[in-house]
Amino acid sequence: MRVSDLTDHTGYWLRMVSNAVSQDFARKVDAEGVTVAEWCFLRALFDADGIAPTLLADRMGMTRGAISKLADRMVAKGLVARMESGGRGQTLALTATGRAKVPILAAMADANDAAYFDALPDADRAALDRILRNLAERRGLTATPLS
Secondary structure: OOOOOHHHOHHHHHHHHHHHHHHHHHHHHHOOOOOHHHHHHHHHHHOOOOEOHHHHHHHHOOOHHHHHHHHHHHHHOOOEEEEEOOOOOEEEEEOHHHHHHHHHHHHHHHHHHHHHHOOOOHHHHHHHHHHHHHHHHHOOOOOOOOO
């Protein structure tokens, strides 16, 4: 019986590329004082003008506890503010510093993506995006990848 080699698996190649893309990006955002998870959190808040932590948790596919821990870190860094929203509820919103940081981090994400995927012809890149989105949808993968 033949035992498959590691390199026989599509997942092997996907992890190899994904790990390299993710690790390079993590090093870049670290220079800006944030983690990849914090970048995802900031980007999720960027389009909202204050959002309840529970709604943010649902949108990102995270637990409320994980959102609370991320929020604590971002508040301590001066990038996010907690505001009372009447009654017992609260909302999270970017501070001016946090709002200014998001376009910088987004440009870094764009450049990181380009460094890896601009080598592909446009049709191949579009096909790769389509295939990966299709696989994610078929598997019901909705949680924001944080690492």
